[in-house]
Amino acid sequence: MRFRYHTRYSDARKLLPWTEGRVAYLLLVLALIAAPFVLQRFWVGELSYIFILAIASLGLMILKGYTGQVSLGPAAFVAIGAYAHALMLDAGVPFAVSLCLTLIISGAAGLMIGLPAIRVSGLSLAMMTLAFAVIVEHVLGRWKTLTGGFSGLPVETPVLFGFRLGTPTAFYFLCLAILIITLLGLVNLMRGPKGRAFVAVRDSEAAAWGLGIDVARTRVEAFVLSSAILGLSGALMAHHVQHLTPEGFGLLLSLELVLMVVIGGLGSLRGALLGAVLIGFLPRLISMAKPLLPAQVSAQFGLEIFAYGLVLAVFVLFEPRGLEGRWQKTKAFLTSFPVYRRDTFRRQKTYMRSERLK
């Protein structure tokens, strides 16, 4: 057992208070830096894709995990980011500028959906975002003069400060850098006043109003921030797939993103990352497991969707707090090893709140 002793308030603001934690994260970063020089080309590409998914997952976590707004169409914002970025590169906008503009454009798309979303929540909001995703996918398919329709839109190789980032290794480092910057920014934001306001809106709107938090505005801000980050991941996704088609941003991608945040553990940035890793590797795990399965099963179509459903069902039944919850439990078990109490994380009774005021 160990306890945190603070001698000044700034001690409580340290991100990594323990030496072990600092060493662990340092090793993780070193391993990620070494990875492209050790792994095969294919796996470097796979890891880059996981990083892109992780950025998208972080974006969705802000909306779903921190402000409690259900979105079933996050892929729409990824698509908007991807197409906006590809079209701007086509028009000769420099890569870095285009990336910043993508943030603004997809943020503006979020504002467009976020403003009417003030009036709806829960299931209605879920349906609204789902409808938006379907509309975006169809518009991208039909607006042939701009997007190339279903035959697709080729994406130019990123060029940053005169360096062509065409090789898998260079692109890997670009994705890793943007992921780390996004993560650090969000960690800071979520432990500051804005992040607390998000959580307040999620847990009790009545109390949030009473404390002077503009609930409507906060919900829109979460929408804008979330879509901007989803759009950023879309820009990187465009380079990853190199040829944009509307099908790439269909409901399956939305489903994957929603699964990432739910299975990762709502309300935790680490959960978003863990969820992205699990869901991102799932298709590879399935294809690796295929030779081991009986022929009737492995020949089936749509094994991935089945696996998504299975993983979701298992988590909802056995670990509702997701991978983050499992992580916390494992950590608590290890740090308090001989005296770990089985019921530490037992779910507590929740008290009824009947006076629900909008």
Place this chain on the structure above:
Amino acid sequence: MSLFEFDAVTLSFGGITAIRNLSFHVEKGEIFAIIGPNGAGKTSVLNVVSRVFDPNEGQIRFDGRDITKVPRKGVADLGIARTFQNLELFERASVIDNLRLGRHRFERGGTWQSLFNLPSHGRREDEAREAVEAIIDLLDLSPWREAMVGSLPYGVRKVVELGRALALEPKLLFLDEPASGLNSEETRDLSFWIEDIRRDLGITIVMVEHDMSLVSAVADRVLCMNLGSRLALGTPSEVQANADVIAAYLGT
């Protein structure tokens, strides 16, 4: 001029009149209690003040200013805090974060500083923490400082909610049934805190309460409501002896 004036306010929802031409005023430094049978309109009074509902008629003046046109989020900025009958805490946040959110009106802006974790942001966070620690000290919450609110026993949650309202540094504090669900020991603690809050922090308190032992212990004046209108107003003993009040509670 009184600190808070409720002037001929009427609130109705279709055919139901929750508050009927109700007037009362609260002096600065007073502890004012509102009692009444269920459905008397006590919580509606609080909800009109915190701008959940617009009154159909009448004025609500705070510091001489009519607040019936203030936006809902602006009530906290005036220095009016409230608690809720059935607890509206942020359950998946720690006690510290709940209290910090009480200080939200002092924490607006500074988003960019927090994004880059600049030193100025750190200083602001530490100052907020210091203010919150004073409340933790006052209400004996230190054992639960880092705990998630969702894992706390009911009595502690009640205190956390009181602390969150105090963190707003209000001039006027509305408590909606602060003693409901508390045992007699916790209720006694609460009566001492209410006295402390008035004496040490100089906060005027209006509380809606059923527990007459608490009301007679701390309240200076009591308003008894029935069916949305005023039945009696006076010191606790006067109101308790009033024939109309007894009739409203026990039936005639």
